[in-house]
Amino acid sequence: MNKLVVGNLVHRPLRSLISALAIAIEVIMILSITAILLGKIDGFKARQNGIGMDMIVRPSATNNFIGMSAAGASIKVADILAKIPHVAVAAPVNVHLTNSLDSIYGIDYKSFNDLLPFSYISGTSFQGPNDVIIDDYAAPGKKVGDSIKILDHDFRICGIVEHGKGGRKFIPIETMGALTESEGKASMFYLRTEQPPKYQEDIRKAILATDGMSQYDVKTADEYLSAISPSRLPYMSTAIKVVVGISLVIGFLVIFQSMYTAVMERTREIGILKSMGASRSYIVALVLRETAVIAAIGIVLGVVSSFALSFILEARFPTLDFVINLPWVWKAVVIAFVGALLGALYPAYKAASKDPIDALAYE
Incomplete structure:
Protein backbone atom coordinates (compact mmCIF):
# COMPACT_ATOMS: atom_id res chain seq x y z
CA MET A 1 0.00 0.00 0.00
CA PHE A 44 0.97 43.70 27.24
CA LYS A 45 1.13 41.48 30.33
CA ALA A 46 4.92 41.39 30.27
CA ARG A 47 5.14 45.19 30.05
CA GLN A 48 2.61 45.62 32.86
CA ASN A 49 4.63 43.28 35.07
CA GLY A 50 7.69 45.39 34.34
CA ILE A 51 6.11 48.53 35.79
CA GLY A 52 6.74 47.42 39.35
CA MET A 53 3.16 47.71 40.60
CA ASP A 54 1.33 45.02 42.52
CA MET A 55 -2.12 46.68 42.64
CA ILE A 56 -4.10 48.84 40.25
CA VAL A 57 -6.96 51.25 40.99
CA ARG A 58 -9.24 52.46 38.17
CA PRO A 59 -12.66 53.99 37.64
CA SER A 60 -15.10 51.07 37.38
CA ALA A 61 -15.99 51.78 33.72
CA THR A 62 -12.39 51.63 32.49
CA ASN A 63 -11.53 49.07 29.80
CA ASN A 64 -9.07 46.33 30.74
CA PHE A 65 -6.85 47.34 27.86
CA ILE A 66 -5.18 50.51 29.05
CA GLY A 67 -5.65 53.51 26.80
CA MET A 68 -8.96 52.38 25.30
CA SER A 69 -10.95 54.42 27.83
CA ALA A 70 -10.77 58.16 28.45
CA ALA A 71 -9.01 59.33 31.59
CA GLY A 72 -11.82 59.70 34.10
CA ALA A 73 -10.21 60.05 37.52
CA SER A 74 -8.72 63.08 39.21
CA ILE A 75 -4.94 63.00 39.63
CA LYS A 76 -5.52 64.08 43.23
CA VAL A 77 -6.82 60.58 43.97
CA ALA A 78 -3.15 59.56 44.04
CA ASP A 79 -2.67 61.67 47.19
CA ILE A 80 -5.58 59.86 48.84
CA LEU A 81 -4.23 56.45 47.86
CA ALA A 82 -0.73 57.32 49.10
CA LYS A 83 -2.15 57.89 52.59
CA ILE A 84 -3.77 54.42 52.80
CA PRO A 85 -1.83 52.27 55.30
CA HIS A 86 0.74 49.93 53.70
CA VAL A 87 0.70 51.74 50.33
CA ALA A 88 4.33 52.57 49.54
CA VAL A 89 3.81 54.31 46.18
CA ALA A 90 0.73 55.59 44.33
CA ALA A 91 1.46 56.62 40.74
CA PRO A 92 -1.18 58.32 38.54
CA VAL A 93 -0.98 57.50 34.83
CA ASN A 94 -2.85 58.96 31.86
CA VAL A 95 -2.56 56.59 28.89
CA HIS A 96 -3.67 57.51 25.39
CA LEU A 97 -3.95 55.01 22.54
CA THR A 98 -3.07 56.54 19.17
CA ASN A 99 -4.59 55.62 15.80
CA SER A 100 -1.54 53.44 15.16
CA LEU A 101 -2.29 51.51 18.41
CA ASP A 102 0.71 53.07 20.12
CA SER A 103 0.15 53.54 23.87
CA ILE A 104 1.55 56.88 25.06
CA TYR A 105 2.02 57.05 28.83
CA GLY A 106 1.52 60.34 30.60
CA ILE A 107 3.29 59.89 33.94
CA ASP A 108 4.17 61.68 37.13
CA TYR A 109 7.87 60.88 36.80
CA LYS A 110 8.80 60.65 40.47
CA SER A 111 6.03 58.30 41.57
CA PHE A 112 6.15 56.20 38.39
CA ASN A 113 9.92 55.83 38.71
CA ASP A 114 9.52 54.93 42.40
CA LEU A 115 7.46 51.88 41.42
CA LEU A 116 10.51 50.45 39.68
CA PRO A 117 13.27 52.77 38.43
CA PHE A 118 13.80 53.25 34.72
CA SER A 119 16.95 51.59 33.40
CA TYR A 120 18.58 54.29 31.30
CA ILE A 121 20.62 53.50 28.22
CA SER A 122 21.28 57.19 27.61
CA GLY A 123 19.91 60.57 28.63
CA THR A 124 18.01 61.69 31.71
CA SER A 125 14.51 62.22 33.06
CA PHE A 126 12.18 65.01 31.92
CA GLN A 127 13.83 68.41 31.81
CA GLY A 128 10.75 70.22 30.51
CA PRO A 129 7.09 69.76 29.54
CA ASN A 130 7.96 68.84 25.94
CA ASP A 131 10.40 66.06 26.77
CA VAL A 132 9.75 62.38 26.04
CA ILE A 133 11.39 59.20 27.28
CA ILE A 134 11.37 56.31 24.79
CA ASP A 135 12.40 52.69 25.15
CA ASP A 136 15.07 50.93 23.10
CA TYR A 137 12.44 49.32 20.80
CA ALA A 138 11.16 52.75 19.79
CA ALA A 139 14.68 54.22 19.58
CA PRO A 140 16.29 52.75 16.42
CA GLY A 141 17.53 55.64 14.29
CA LYS A 142 16.98 58.10 17.12
CA LYS A 143 19.19 59.60 19.82
CA VAL A 144 18.87 61.88 22.82
CA GLY A 145 18.16 65.43 21.65
CA ASP A 146 16.28 64.39 18.52
CA SER A 147 12.77 65.64 17.87
CA ILE A 148 9.86 63.23 17.62
CA LYS A 149 6.19 63.91 16.88
CA ILE A 150 3.65 62.46 19.31
CA LEU A 151 -0.06 63.32 19.26
CA ASP A 152 0.69 65.93 16.57
CA HIS A 153 3.09 67.66 18.95
CA ASP A 154 6.88 67.93 18.74
CA PHE A 155 8.82 66.44 21.66
CA ARG A 156 12.52 66.30 22.45
CA ILE A 157 13.92 62.89 23.33
CA CYS A 158 15.47 63.37 26.77
CA GLY A 159 16.12 59.73 27.60
CA ILE A 160 16.27 56.23 26.14
CA VAL A 161 15.48 53.36 28.51
CA GLU A 162 15.27 49.59 28.38
CA HIS A 163 11.92 48.24 27.20
CA GLY A 164 9.39 46.48 29.40
CA LYS A 165 8.05 49.24 31.69
CA GLY A 166 4.47 49.59 30.49
CA GLY A 167 4.62 51.70 27.35
CA ARG A 168 7.28 52.65 24.86
CA LYS A 169 6.89 56.44 25.04
CA PHE A 170 6.50 58.46 28.25
CA ILE A 171 5.62 62.14 28.53
CA PRO A 172 4.74 64.33 31.55
CA ILE A 173 1.19 63.71 32.72
CA GLU A 174 0.45 67.45 32.67
CA THR A 175 1.44 67.59 28.99
CA MET A 176 -0.71 64.57 28.22
CA GLY A 177 -3.66 66.31 29.85
CA ALA A 178 -3.17 69.42 27.79
CA LEU A 179 -2.86 67.50 24.51
CA THR A 180 -5.88 65.24 25.08
CA GLU A 181 -8.14 67.73 26.87
CA SER A 182 -7.92 65.71 30.08
CA GLU A 183 -6.13 68.17 32.35
CA GLY A 184 -5.81 66.95 35.91
CA LYS A 185 -7.08 63.49 34.94
CA ALA A 186 -5.64 59.99 35.17
CA SER A 187 -6.61 56.70 33.55
CA MET A 188 -5.55 54.60 36.53
CA PHE A 189 -3.28 54.50 39.55
CA TYR A 190 -0.50 51.97 40.03
CA LEU A 191 0.26 50.99 43.62
CA ARG A 192 3.32 49.41 45.14
CA THR A 193 2.42 47.98 48.50
CA GLU A 194 4.41 46.90 51.53
CA GLN A 195 5.22 43.20 51.63
CA PRO A 196 2.84 42.09 48.87
CA PRO A 197 0.52 40.26 49.06
CA LYS A 198 0.33 40.47 52.85
CA TYR A 199 -1.65 43.71 53.10
CA GLN A 200 -3.40 43.79 49.73
CA GLU A 201 -6.85 42.77 50.96
CA ASP A 202 -6.68 45.30 53.78
CA ILE A 203 -5.66 47.97 51.27
CA ARG A 204 -8.54 47.10 48.99
CA LYS A 205 -11.07 47.36 51.82
CA ALA A 206 -9.56 50.66 53.00
CA ILE A 207 -9.72 52.18 49.52
CA LEU A 208 -13.34 51.15 48.93
CA ALA A 209 -14.27 52.45 52.38
CA THR A 210 -12.79 55.88 51.63
CA ASP A 211 -15.28 58.64 50.78
CA GLY A 212 -15.78 58.89 47.02
CA MET A 213 -13.82 55.71 46.28
CA SER A 214 -16.53 53.05 46.60
CA GLN A 215 -17.12 52.96 42.82
CA TYR A 216 -13.47 52.38 41.96
CA ASP A 217 -12.18 49.04 40.69
CA VAL A 218 -9.37 47.80 42.93
CA LYS A 219 -7.44 44.73 41.81
CA THR A 220 -4.15 43.04 42.53
CA ALA A 221 -1.77 42.78 39.59
CA ASP A 222 -2.50 39.05 39.32
CA GLU A 223 -6.26 39.64 39.25
CA TYR A 224 -5.95 42.36 36.67
CA LEU A 225 -3.65 40.45 34.32
CA SER A 226 -5.65 37.23 34.60
CA ALA A 227 -8.68 39.13 33.28
CA ILE A 228 -6.78 39.89 30.07
CA SER A 229 -7.15 36.62 28.17
CA PRO A 230 -9.04 35.45 25.06
CA SER A 231 -11.70 33.81 27.24
CA ARG A 232 -12.36 37.16 28.95
Whole structure:
Protein backbone atom coordinates (compact mmCIF):
# COMPACT_ATOMS: atom_id res chain seq x y z
CA MET A 1 0.00 0.00 0.00
CA ASN A 2 2.81 2.42 0.82
CA LYS A 3 4.28 1.96 -2.67
CA LEU A 4 0.87 2.69 -4.18
CA VAL A 5 0.51 5.83 -2.05
CA VAL A 6 3.95 7.18 -2.98
CA GLY A 7 3.47 6.24 -6.63
CA ASN A 8 0.14 8.04 -6.85
CA LEU A 9 1.50 11.19 -5.23
CA VAL A 10 4.63 11.26 -7.41
CA HIS A 11 2.56 10.57 -10.53
CA ARG A 12 0.60 13.78 -9.88
CA PRO A 13 3.28 16.08 -8.44
CA LEU A 14 1.59 19.41 -9.15
CA ARG A 15 -1.72 18.42 -7.59
CA SER A 16 0.05 16.92 -4.58
CA LEU A 17 2.15 20.07 -4.15
CA ILE A 18 -0.86 22.40 -4.42
CA SER A 19 -2.78 20.32 -1.88
CA ALA A 20 0.18 20.37 0.53
CA LEU A 21 0.55 24.14 0.07
CA ALA A 22 -3.15 24.62 0.85
CA ILE A 23 -2.67 22.74 4.13
CA ALA A 24 0.44 24.83 4.83
CA ILE A 25 -1.52 28.05 4.24
CA GLU A 26 -4.22 26.77 6.61
CA VAL A 27 -1.61 26.22 9.33
CA ILE A 28 0.06 29.59 8.67
CA MET A 29 -3.30 31.40 8.90
CA ILE A 30 -4.08 29.82 12.27
CA LEU A 31 -0.64 30.38 13.77
CA SER A 32 -0.31 33.92 12.39
CA ILE A 33 -3.61 35.25 13.72
CA THR A 34 -3.03 33.66 17.12
CA ALA A 35 0.55 34.96 17.13
CA ILE A 36 -0.69 38.50 16.55
CA LEU A 37 -3.66 38.45 18.95
CA LEU A 38 -2.14 36.35 21.73
CA GLY A 39 1.23 38.03 21.21
CA LYS A 40 -0.38 41.38 21.94
CA ILE A 41 -1.85 40.00 25.14
CA ASP A 42 1.40 38.36 26.26
CA GLY A 43 3.42 41.46 25.39
CA PHE A 44 0.97 43.70 27.24
CA LYS A 45 1.13 41.48 30.33
CA ALA A 46 4.92 41.39 30.27
CA ARG A 47 5.14 45.19 30.05
CA GLN A 48 2.61 45.62 32.86
CA ASN A 49 4.63 43.28 35.07
CA GLY A 50 7.69 45.39 34.34
CA ILE A 51 6.11 48.53 35.79
CA GLY A 52 6.74 47.42 39.35
CA MET A 53 3.16 47.71 40.60
CA ASP A 54 1.33 45.02 42.52
CA MET A 55 -2.12 46.68 42.64
CA ILE A 56 -4.10 48.84 40.25
CA VAL A 57 -6.96 51.25 40.99
CA ARG A 58 -9.24 52.46 38.17
CA PRO A 59 -12.66 53.99 37.64
CA SER A 60 -15.10 51.07 37.38
CA ALA A 61 -15.99 51.78 33.72
CA THR A 62 -12.39 51.63 32.49
CA ASN A 63 -11.53 49.07 29.80
CA ASN A 64 -9.07 46.33 30.74
CA PHE A 65 -6.85 47.34 27.86
CA ILE A 66 -5.18 50.51 29.05
CA GLY A 67 -5.65 53.51 26.80
CA MET A 68 -8.96 52.38 25.30
CA SER A 69 -10.95 54.42 27.83
CA ALA A 70 -10.77 58.16 28.45
CA ALA A 71 -9.01 59.33 31.59
CA GLY A 72 -11.82 59.70 34.10
CA ALA A 73 -10.21 60.05 37.52
CA SER A 74 -8.72 63.08 39.21
CA ILE A 75 -4.94 63.00 39.63
CA LYS A 76 -5.52 64.08 43.23
CA VAL A 77 -6.82 60.58 43.97
CA ALA A 78 -3.15 59.56 44.04
CA ASP A 79 -2.67 61.67 47.19
CA ILE A 80 -5.58 59.86 48.84
CA LEU A 81 -4.23 56.45 47.86
CA ALA A 82 -0.73 57.32 49.10
CA LYS A 83 -2.15 57.89 52.59
CA ILE A 84 -3.77 54.42 52.80
CA PRO A 85 -1.83 52.27 55.30
CA HIS A 86 0.74 49.93 53.70
CA VAL A 87 0.70 51.74 50.33
CA ALA A 88 4.33 52.57 49.54
CA VAL A 89 3.81 54.31 46.18
CA ALA A 90 0.73 55.59 44.33
CA ALA A 91 1.46 56.62 40.74
CA PRO A 92 -1.18 58.32 38.54
CA VAL A 93 -0.98 57.50 34.83
CA ASN A 94 -2.85 58.96 31.86
CA VAL A 95 -2.56 56.59 28.89
CA HIS A 96 -3.67 57.51 25.39
CA LEU A 97 -3.95 55.01 22.54
CA THR A 98 -3.07 56.54 19.17
CA ASN A 99 -4.59 55.62 15.80
CA SER A 100 -1.54 53.44 15.16
CA LEU A 101 -2.29 51.51 18.41
CA ASP A 102 0.71 53.07 20.12
CA SER A 103 0.15 53.54 23.87
CA ILE A 104 1.55 56.88 25.06
CA TYR A 105 2.02 57.05 28.83
CA GLY A 106 1.52 60.34 30.60
CA ILE A 107 3.29 59.89 33.94
CA ASP A 108 4.17 61.68 37.13
CA TYR A 109 7.87 60.88 36.80
CA LYS A 110 8.80 60.65 40.47
CA SER A 111 6.03 58.30 41.57
CA PHE A 112 6.15 56.20 38.39
CA ASN A 113 9.92 55.83 38.71
CA ASP A 114 9.52 54.93 42.40
CA LEU A 115 7.46 51.88 41.42
CA LEU A 116 10.51 50.45 39.68
CA PRO A 117 13.27 52.77 38.43
CA PHE A 118 13.80 53.25 34.72
CA SER A 119 16.95 51.59 33.40
CA TYR A 120 18.58 54.29 31.30
CA ILE A 121 20.62 53.50 28.22
CA SER A 122 21.28 57.19 27.61
CA GLY A 123 19.91 60.57 28.63
CA THR A 124 18.01 61.69 31.71
CA SER A 125 14.51 62.22 33.06
CA PHE A 126 12.18 65.01 31.92
CA GLN A 127 13.83 68.41 31.81
CA GLY A 128 10.75 70.22 30.51
CA PRO A 129 7.09 69.76 29.54
CA ASN A 130 7.96 68.84 25.94
CA ASP A 131 10.40 66.06 26.77
CA VAL A 132 9.75 62.38 26.04
CA ILE A 133 11.39 59.20 27.28
CA ILE A 134 11.37 56.31 24.79
CA ASP A 135 12.40 52.69 25.15
CA ASP A 136 15.07 50.93 23.10
CA TYR A 137 12.44 49.32 20.80
CA ALA A 138 11.16 52.75 19.79
CA ALA A 139 14.68 54.22 19.58
CA PRO A 140 16.29 52.75 16.42
CA GLY A 141 17.53 55.64 14.29
CA LYS A 142 16.98 58.10 17.12
CA LYS A 143 19.19 59.60 19.82
CA VAL A 144 18.87 61.88 22.82
CA GLY A 145 18.16 65.43 21.65
CA ASP A 146 16.28 64.39 18.52
CA SER A 147 12.77 65.64 17.87
CA ILE A 148 9.86 63.23 17.62
CA LYS A 149 6.19 63.91 16.88
CA ILE A 150 3.65 62.46 19.31
CA LEU A 151 -0.06 63.32 19.26
CA ASP A 152 0.69 65.93 16.57
CA HIS A 153 3.09 67.66 18.95
CA ASP A 154 6.88 67.93 18.74
CA PHE A 155 8.82 66.44 21.66
CA ARG A 156 12.52 66.30 22.45
CA ILE A 157 13.92 62.89 23.33
CA CYS A 158 15.47 63.37 26.77
CA GLY A 159 16.12 59.73 27.60
CA ILE A 160 16.27 56.23 26.14
CA VAL A 161 15.48 53.36 28.51
CA GLU A 162 15.27 49.59 28.38
CA HIS A 163 11.92 48.24 27.20
CA GLY A 164 9.39 46.48 29.40
CA LYS A 165 8.05 49.24 31.69
CA GLY A 166 4.47 49.59 30.49
CA GLY A 167 4.62 51.70 27.35
CA ARG A 168 7.28 52.65 24.86
CA LYS A 169 6.89 56.44 25.04
CA PHE A 170 6.50 58.46 28.25
CA ILE A 171 5.62 62.14 28.53
CA PRO A 172 4.74 64.33 31.55
CA ILE A 173 1.19 63.71 32.72
CA GLU A 174 0.45 67.45 32.67
CA THR A 175 1.44 67.59 28.99
CA MET A 176 -0.71 64.57 28.22
CA GLY A 177 -3.66 66.31 29.85
CA ALA A 178 -3.17 69.42 27.79
CA LEU A 179 -2.86 67.50 24.51
CA THR A 180 -5.88 65.24 25.08
CA GLU A 181 -8.14 67.73 26.87
CA SER A 182 -7.92 65.71 30.08
CA GLU A 183 -6.13 68.17 32.35
CA GLY A 184 -5.81 66.95 35.91
CA LYS A 185 -7.08 63.49 34.94
CA ALA A 186 -5.64 59.99 35.17
CA SER A 187 -6.61 56.70 33.55
CA MET A 188 -5.55 54.60 36.53
CA PHE A 189 -3.28 54.50 39.55
CA TYR A 190 -0.50 51.97 40.03
CA LEU A 191 0.26 50.99 43.62
CA ARG A 192 3.32 49.41 45.14
CA THR A 193 2.42 47.98 48.50
CA GLU A 194 4.41 46.90 51.53
CA GLN A 195 5.22 43.20 51.63
CA PRO A 196 2.84 42.09 48.87
CA PRO A 197 0.52 40.26 49.06
CA LYS A 198 0.33 40.47 52.85
CA TYR A 199 -1.65 43.71 53.10
CA GLN A 200 -3.40 43.79 49.73
CA GLU A 201 -6.85 42.77 50.96
CA ASP A 202 -6.68 45.30 53.78
CA ILE A 203 -5.66 47.97 51.27
CA ARG A 204 -8.54 47.10 48.99
CA LYS A 205 -11.07 47.36 51.82
CA ALA A 206 -9.56 50.66 53.00
CA ILE A 207 -9.72 52.18 49.52
CA LEU A 208 -13.34 51.15 48.93
CA ALA A 209 -14.27 52.45 52.38
CA THR A 210 -12.79 55.88 51.63
CA ASP A 211 -15.28 58.64 50.78
CA GLY A 212 -15.78 58.89 47.02
CA MET A 213 -13.82 55.71 46.28
CA SER A 214 -16.53 53.05 46.60
CA GLN A 215 -17.12 52.96 42.82
CA TYR A 216 -13.47 52.38 41.96
CA ASP A 217 -12.18 49.04 40.69
CA VAL A 218 -9.37 47.80 42.93
CA LYS A 219 -7.44 44.73 41.81
CA THR A 220 -4.15 43.04 42.53
CA ALA A 221 -1.77 42.78 39.59
CA ASP A 222 -2.50 39.05 39.32
CA GLU A 223 -6.26 39.64 39.25
CA TYR A 224 -5.95 42.36 36.67
CA LEU A 225 -3.65 40.45 34.32
CA SER A 226 -5.65 37.23 34.60
CA ALA A 227 -8.68 39.13 33.28
CA ILE A 228 -6.78 39.89 30.07
CA SER A 229 -7.15 36.62 28.17
CA PRO A 230 -9.04 35.45 25.06
CA SER A 231 -11.70 33.81 27.24
CA ARG A 232 -12.36 37.16 28.95
CA LEU A 233 -12.26 39.12 25.67
CA PRO A 234 -15.20 37.92 23.53
CA TYR A 235 -14.18 39.79 20.39
CA MET A 236 -10.74 38.16 20.45
CA SER A 237 -12.15 34.66 20.97
CA THR A 238 -14.55 35.31 18.09
CA ALA A 239 -11.75 36.50 15.82
CA ILE A 240 -9.71 33.37 16.54
CA LYS A 241 -12.71 31.09 15.94
CA VAL A 242 -13.54 32.81 12.65
CA VAL A 243 -9.99 32.44 11.33
CA VAL A 244 -9.78 28.81 12.47
CA GLY A 245 -13.15 28.13 10.84
CA ILE A 246 -12.12 29.73 7.54
CA SER A 247 -8.82 27.84 7.60
CA LEU A 248 -10.60 24.56 8.24
CA VAL A 249 -12.99 25.15 5.32
CA ILE A 250 -10.07 25.97 3.00
CA GLY A 251 -8.22 22.79 3.93
CA PHE A 252 -11.38 20.72 3.68
CA LEU A 253 -12.37 22.00 0.22
CA VAL A 254 -8.90 21.73 -1.30
CA ILE A 255 -8.42 18.16 -0.11
CA PHE A 256 -11.96 17.25 -1.12
CA GLN A 257 -11.45 18.59 -4.63
CA SER A 258 -8.00 17.06 -4.98
CA MET A 259 -8.91 13.58 -3.76
CA TYR A 260 -12.26 13.50 -5.55
CA THR A 261 -10.57 14.36 -8.86
CA ALA A 262 -7.85 11.79 -8.18
CA VAL A 263 -10.47 9.09 -7.52
CA MET A 264 -12.30 9.91 -10.75
CA GLU A 265 -9.03 9.72 -12.71
CA ARG A 266 -8.13 6.39 -11.14
CA THR A 267 -11.41 4.60 -11.78
CA ARG A 268 -9.72 1.86 -13.83
CA GLU A 269 -6.91 1.45 -11.29
CA ILE A 270 -9.43 1.04 -8.48
CA GLY A 271 -11.30 -1.54 -10.58
CA ILE A 272 -8.11 -3.53 -11.02
CA LEU A 273 -7.43 -3.44 -7.29
CA LYS A 274 -10.94 -4.58 -6.45
CA SER A 275 -10.83 -7.34 -9.06
CA MET A 276 -7.65 -8.58 -7.39
CA GLY A 277 -9.46 -8.85 -4.09
CA ALA A 278 -8.95 -5.43 -2.52
CA SER A 279 -11.69 -4.80 0.04
CA ARG A 280 -13.68 -1.62 0.51
CA SER A 281 -11.71 -0.86 3.67
CA TYR A 282 -8.44 -1.30 1.73
CA ILE A 283 -9.52 1.26 -0.88
CA VAL A 284 -10.69 3.70 1.82
CA ALA A 285 -7.41 3.25 3.70
CA LEU A 286 -5.46 3.87 0.48
CA VAL A 287 -7.17 7.20 -0.19
CA LEU A 288 -6.95 8.31 3.46
CA ARG A 289 -3.29 7.36 3.65
CA GLU A 290 -2.52 9.49 0.61
CA THR A 291 -4.39 12.34 2.26
CA ALA A 292 -2.47 11.83 5.50
CA VAL A 293 0.86 12.07 3.66
CA ILE A 294 -0.20 15.27 1.89
CA ALA A 295 -1.48 16.72 5.18
CA ALA A 296 1.73 15.81 7.01
CA ILE A 297 3.89 17.49 4.36
CA GLY A 298 1.66 20.58 4.40
CA ILE A 299 1.63 20.77 8.19
CA VAL A 300 5.43 20.55 8.45
CA LEU A 301 5.79 23.19 5.74
CA GLY A 302 3.21 25.42 7.46
CA VAL A 303 4.78 25.19 10.92
CA VAL A 304 8.31 25.81 9.61
CA SER A 305 7.11 28.75 7.51
CA SER A 306 5.25 30.23 10.50
CA PHE A 307 8.34 30.17 12.69
CA ALA A 308 10.42 31.62 9.84
CA LEU A 309 7.83 34.40 9.48
CA SER A 310 7.95 35.01 13.23
CA PHE A 311 11.74 35.30 13.14
CA ILE A 312 11.67 37.73 10.20
CA LEU A 313 8.93 39.93 11.69
CA GLU A 314 10.57 39.98 15.13
CA ALA A 315 13.84 41.16 13.56
CA ARG A 316 12.13 43.71 11.31
CA PHE A 317 9.37 44.91 13.65
CA PRO A 318 10.44 44.26 17.28
CA THR A 319 7.37 46.07 18.66
CA LEU A 320 4.88 43.88 16.78
CA ASP A 321 4.61 41.20 19.51
CA PHE A 322 4.28 38.45 16.88
CA VAL A 323 4.81 35.45 19.14
CA ILE A 324 3.75 31.95 18.12
CA ASN A 325 1.84 30.30 20.94
CA LEU A 326 3.16 26.73 21.30
CA PRO A 327 -0.17 25.18 22.44
CA TRP A 328 -1.69 26.59 19.27
CA VAL A 329 0.95 24.82 17.18
CA TRP A 330 -0.49 21.50 18.33
CA LYS A 331 -4.04 22.75 17.85
CA ALA A 332 -3.21 23.88 14.30
CA VAL A 333 -1.66 20.49 13.56
CA VAL A 334 -4.75 18.66 14.77
CA ILE A 335 -7.18 21.02 13.03
CA ALA A 336 -5.34 20.79 9.69
CA PHE A 337 -4.96 17.00 9.87
CA VAL A 338 -8.56 16.32 10.89
CA GLY A 339 -9.85 18.78 8.27
CA ALA A 340 -7.85 17.04 5.56
CA LEU A 341 -9.14 13.59 6.55
CA LEU A 342 -12.73 14.87 6.64
CA GLY A 343 -12.24 16.30 3.17
CA ALA A 344 -11.07 12.90 1.92
CA LEU A 345 -13.87 10.83 3.46
CA TYR A 346 -16.40 11.20 0.65
CA PRO A 347 -13.85 10.62 -2.15
CA ALA A 348 -12.65 7.54 -0.25
CA TYR A 349 -16.22 6.28 0.10
CA LYS A 350 -16.82 7.00 -3.61
CA ALA A 351 -13.75 5.00 -4.54
CA ALA A 352 -14.71 2.07 -2.34
CA SER A 353 -18.22 2.02 -3.79
CA LYS A 354 -17.11 1.56 -7.40
CA ASP A 355 -18.22 -1.66 -9.05
CA PRO A 356 -15.14 -3.54 -10.33
CA ILE A 357 -16.91 -4.60 -13.56
CA ASP A 358 -17.89 -0.99 -14.38
CA ALA A 359 -14.48 0.26 -13.33
CA LEU A 360 -12.63 -2.18 -15.60
CA ALA A 361 -14.83 -1.15 -18.53
CA TYR A 362 -14.14 2.55 -17.85
CA GLU A 363 -12.28 4.37 -20.61
